[in-house]
Amino acid sequence: MSTPSVPPQPVLLPPAPERPAPPRDRRRGDVFRRQQARLGWGLSAPALVVIAAVTIFPICYAIAMSVSNVSATGSGFSLSGLTGNNYSIIVHNAQWQYALFFTVFYTVVTVAVEVLLGTCIALVLERLSAGRGWMMALLLVPWSMITVINAELWYYAYNPVYGIIDNIFSHIGLGAPVILGTRTSAIIALMVADIWKTTPFVAIIVLAGLVMLPRDLYEAAEVDGAGGWKVFWRITFPQLRPTIALAVLFRVLQAFGLFDLPFVLTSGGPGYSTQSLAILAYNAMFRDLDFGPGAAVATSTALLVVIGCIVFLKVFRAQAGTEA
């Protein structure tokens, strides 16, 4: 399924060690190597300058805002003093505590469901004899869909008057609940919309991993007469673990920055029951103009993501190391 020239999952593995320079005329070789190294920096410079200008400066500025007294002036912001106030404000704020809980809860539940469901879908499609290419192409459609449009679509489906979902509910005798009106149902509604859009993405990653598994172990298992479940747990799953781990990492990072979907579908409501950390930060800064605390929310969210990412890579590499 995948182009053979691309090794699977290289991102999580350390870059290949440099080949030792072949012995050659030392002086000429060194000069050439140094030239090539300089060429490397020269060729990367344009990209790195653009990236640094647009990302490094704002990241530093956001951190500075989060530890200063920020006041908005006519021409921009003025930062004064070094203070931990912004962080102590958010830590003691009920909305922040809830947003943190909600974001973590949402991330755990949606990623768990998506990985479970996505793996099942991948296992099914892997056994499909005809039309697998078409099914994979179909899986890519929700992935490529604009999240905002996905949100509008579900908002329309959840409508209590003319929405299709309430209509189905009343057909099977569940009445016509105001789905987005109560906390529990709004959270479930949000998760359903997310699961529809991103499960196919997980399925594709897992399927691509499945297709690349070596065949010989399965043949041996068949000779030994091992059953389906046993084969899955003993052979497929252990080999698939790095692929699933990768899917989990990307989904967690994405889910933790949750913004587009609740912004349109629930506006963080009812009350602030679907307010994610990103929505809270956005509202604090763009609606309430509380720039200091807003920056503190945003920066602490980013910090959590970076720490989570580093921990994951460490654990993953340690695991890969013991298995190799």
Added chain:
Amino acid sequence: MRNRSRRGWRRVFNGVNLATVLVFLFIVIPLYWMVATAFKTPANVDASPPQYFPSPLSVANFHDAFVHYTFGRYIVNSVIVAVVATALVLALGTLAGYAMGRTPMRGKFTVLVILLMISVFPEIAVVVPLYALLRDIGWLNSYQALIIPYTAFFLPFAIWILRNYFLAIPHEMEESARIDGANPLRTIWSIILPQALPGLFTAGIFTFTACWTEFLMALSFDINNNYRTIPVGTALFGGQFITSYGDLFAASVVAVVPIAALVFIFRRSVVSGLTAGAVKG
């Protein structure tokens, strides 16, 4: 393959095919609902109980979306931003990916890790400072207010993808080009690029999709109606007018179809990109 040979009716009616049909329905039903709503008459869009099949079929919503509302404008804006940003990402990403994949550049491992960190950094953390910066230089509500940030934020992932493809190209041809006296840019252009074409497709599609769907920065920097991209235009649609879902979904169908077609055509590149490592969230 582990497909057991099946005979008779079991060739068609078996667990795998049944489950595939369920998967198919799971994905297609919401898409169907969007398309069906777009083709209903404006009055039937809000009918209660809802119409399961549009009858009569109507293209009035498409007419409204593009004549009464400015969805055409949003689509043009999205195309301009996404095409220019993708072109910039591919141009800069090719040079940087080549450098990181094929030259003994010192410190490239550190650079690659920093790039990875940037590509997972939550957008919300940088939106306000970027907003202030763009306001200072008078770029709010302009194409470059999105093109430059998109280029910067989606470059790291493209560099990773391209680097992986460059790593796999054999060194011999490059060396003979150098011996023949071709300069580095010439070598990249005529020796490396043709061999890395699948990588360029993959990086290009990922970047384009990311630009096409990005919401938070577009919402913060380009709120003016003349510069709204499709996601912003769609999200704010209900706020200004009485929401007409027929018009909204007619426009959405037009916005979803080109990218879906693109992904359909290049599905191999997309899948290999997904398995090659990462997708920006």
